[in-house]
Amino acid sequence: MLIERRDFLSTLTLAGAASLLPGTNLLASMIPKKEKLGIALVGLGYYSTDLLAPALQLTEKCYLAGIVTGTPSKAQAWKEKYQIPDKNIYNYQNFDQIKNNPDIDIVYVVLPPSMHREFVVRAAKAGKHVFCEKPMAPTVADCQAMIEACKANKVKLAIGYRCQHDPNIQAVMQVAKDKRFGPVKMITSAAGYFDARTTHWKQNKKLGGGVMGDMGVYALQGARLATGEEPISVIAQASTTRPDIYKEVEETMMFMLEFPSGARATCQTSFGINMNYLQVNYEKGWLKLEPQSSYSGNKGSMSDGTIINFPLKSQQAKQMDEDCAAIINNTDLIAPGEEGLRDIKVVEAIYKSVATGKSVKI
Amino acid sequence: MLIERRDFLSTLTLAGAASLLPGTNLLASMIPKKEKLGIALVGLGYYSTDLLAPALQLTEKCYLAGIVTGTPSKAQAWKEKYQIPDKNIYNYQNFDQIKNNPDIDIVYVVLPPSMHREFVVRAAKAGKHVFCEKPMAPTVADCQAMIEACKANKVKLAIGYRCQHDPNIQAVMQVAKDKRFGPVKMITSAAGYFDARTTHWKQNKKLGGGVMGDMGVYALQGARLATGEEPISVIAQASTTRPDIYKEVEETMMFMLEFPSGARATCQTSFGINMNYLQVNYEKGWLKLEPQSSYSGNKGSMSDGTIINFPLKSQQAKQMDEDCAAIINNTDLIAPGEEGLRDIKVVEAIYKSVATGKSVKI
Known part of the structure; x- marks a missing residue:
């Protein structure tokens, strides 16, 4: 499994930890990698329901590990349909606790555009890699803040350009x-x-x-x-x-x-x-x-x-698999x-x- | 043959003549119609040379009767190629004499756009129906003047919208x-x-x-x-x-x-x-x-x-035949x-x- 960054860091000296941050590969080969990264979908509207969740049944490098929703009935339905454990189900208030959840490697923000900035920044601060649907955000200032937040927290940010x-x-x-x-x-x-x-x-x-x-x-x-x-x-x-x-x-x-x-x-x-x-x-x-x-x-x-x-089975599955590969191998994203x-x-x-x-x- | 308007008018009283003008059909059935209308091309550039003249070999309701050119060598070449009689060959100076030429029913203006207005107006004043290439003219004022001139001289004006x-x-x-x-x-x-x-x-x-x-x-x-x-x-x-x-x-x-x-x-x-x-x-x-x-x-x-x-043999032949039919039958042009x-x-x-x-x- 991919080591959970924050927990792992706490066991290392600061100097040793630095070499494990994204962008460095010194010890990368020594860290056992997860077979599949865990994705939490934030926002369970049409696109999550009809495109991303089904695609996550086809992906090889990631799986639907968690959900973040403001609607309890949706949480219940998804929990049953996809066997999502309660500990991986968040709402918009307790979302930040996701930082302590090693099952979640990536937060995929599928909310209305006006909410992208807030949730990308919160996800970055939680130390999670972030996928964000397009349009990235309503303004250039929003986009820049999102990029900065991910850079500051040393997580990758991929836009959902399937x-x-x-x-x-x-x-x-x-x-x-x-x-x-x-x-x-x-x-x-x-x-x-x-x-x-x-x-x-x-x-x-x-x-x-x-x-x-x-x-x-x-x-x-x-x-x-x-x-x-x-x-x-x-x-x-x-x-x-x-x-x-x-x-x-x-x-x-x-x-x-x-x-x-x-x-x-x-x-x-x-x-x-x-x-x-x-x-x-x-x-x-x-x-x-x-x-x-x-x-x-x-x-x-x-x-x-x-x-x-x-031919292409699923754009979204290919997108998420390729973005996960970039995270696992610390290579460039196709659409950062x-x-x-x-x-x-x-x-x-x-x-x-x-x-x-x-x-x-x- | 279509009676040449000005000559015919001179033989009639004013009252009788009025009923023969375009727009009236009282005596139309009494006038023997030309089998084919004679067209004079004004301007012998690429479009006349490669498109209109060949099309006029295919037309049923019109034929290449004359030419108007400022280049004597072109006049000679066209005369030989299409057996155009000398009396039907004009230059830009003597062009207005075309009014006395019963062989020419239609003047087709194929000059650069800036010259369209002048030659359409001169053709209309010569009592000839006019075909004019597109663009009709550089300005709206030009177009209006051309329309007015044709209306005043009771001739039809068709634009070459093949x-x-x-x-x-x-x-x-x-x-x-x-x-x-x-x-x-x-x-x-x-x-x-x-x-x-x-x-x-x-x-x-x-x-x-x-x-x-x-x-x-x-x-x-x-x-x-x-x-x-x-x-x-x-x-x-x-x-x-x-x-x-x-x-x-x-x-x-x-x-x-x-x-x-x-x-x-x-x-x-x-x-x-x-x-x-x-x-x-x-x-x-x-x-x-x-x-x-x-x-x-x-x-x-x-x-x-x-x-x-x-399938279509020649756009230009169909265009000229249909425009000639509108002249012969005094019906609406497709593109006036x-x-x-x-x-x-x-x-x-x-x-x-x-x-x-x-x-x-x-």
Whole structure:
């Protein structure tokens, strides 16, 4: 098993302990490793219930060890369904005691975005590695605080960018790297679905709602991953076709991005319409992906005849296994906190553009 | 043959003549009609040479009767290739004498956009029906003057929107009419090609260059025809990746449109990259077309399984035949001057948005 850091440290001199902190591997080979890391899911909404918990039945490097919920009935149901021991069930008040629980190696924050910062910081302070769902947080300041907290507590922070673990999306990223079709010139990226819900956090500004942080991040990632670059300016327009429901946040966002290389992208995201595609036009070819950010079945083609259609059992299982491998081996995460921050920087600029009606430098 | 209006009018009393003007059909059945209308092409560049002249070998309702060119060597070459009699060959100076030429029923203006207004007005004053290439003209004021001149001289004015005569594009327009997938929600429309030329009118502001009026009109038409609506606002961004060539005009334009129904579109057009596609997301389905504005081979599909792939020998031949039929039968043109004006209204708003950096109401 992976040694529980705090307990273990208490048995060592300070000097000896330092070499065991993440970032050092001096004694790593001497520490017996857990076969599977224990994950505690924080927030038991749809995504935890229908995607993450089932995925955790498929993972090889981690398992559902605990839950954190504010709803006792949910705690009871999950306890029975997944045989979770009482000692691994927390609520939002007693959550910090998780620091004393050696079963829990990782806290996965699956709460509304407005709560991400608080629970990532609390998890970090409890000495647990952290997975955090996207959008990372409502503001850049939040993201920076989360990254700092994890750094200060020497735990890893991974953002739940399942798509970056999907070989179909990795195929797009690979073309950005190997430049087989020359530089990217123009991109169209769209991600949306019709959301029939009316009182979800996605419609609530205080909870971090609005389509931009949710589906918008997929539209944005389509352009960012296809270029392998960070946008330097954006101009955006927010709108809604259901003002009775979308009172506080936008239902739809359109935005146009400029990249350092000269590549340009037009992006669309909406809670009003099902759409999900990416089209990349390179100097000497093209790539299409549709869907581009589905839970399964992302597929496409390239102008040279390459078919993008890699089989994948579960994005979320692959994501969690790969992130756990990075923790176990102390290697780089595929999508660390810094990657989440990159998106939120653009999201903030997009809202600024909406507010000013003008292009915003990033 | 179609009676030559001015000569015929001179033989009649004013009262009798009135009933023969376009818009009245009292004596129409009594006038022997030409089997084929004679077309004079004005401007013998690439489009006339490689597209229109060959198409005029396929047309049933019109033929290449004359040419108007400022280049004597071109006049000689065309005369020989197409057996054009000397009396039907004009230059820009003696062009107005075309009014006395009964062989010429229609003047087709294929000049750089900055010259459209002058030659459409001169053709109308010569009593000839007019076909005019797109973009109709650099400004709304130009378009209005052209429409007025044709109205005042009781001749028809058709804009060379070949795509609106293409059954594959008409399939898109039909869905806008029959609303089989409900209202349009989001559109992506892209039209561009890599233009290796450096000193063409397309790179020259005075001549009416810039990608927006050229390929941009196709990107715009993709959105306009898919909605069947006129945009009410636009926000646009111009750019270039070849500042040495695109000094005066933009190489690339991205723009976002809002329609009265709430439909939204992101559009891209460029002389820097080959791309040509349309994706329409309706409330209950989708339509894709790629290419969407090619000279041939426009094709696509819809979410209900409908394939869009109608065979077509020549867009331009069909366009000219259908426009000639409208002249012969005095029926509505598919794309009259008013349709060209609709696009230029948006193009003007796009340039205003680029200049101000803000959204512009149309």
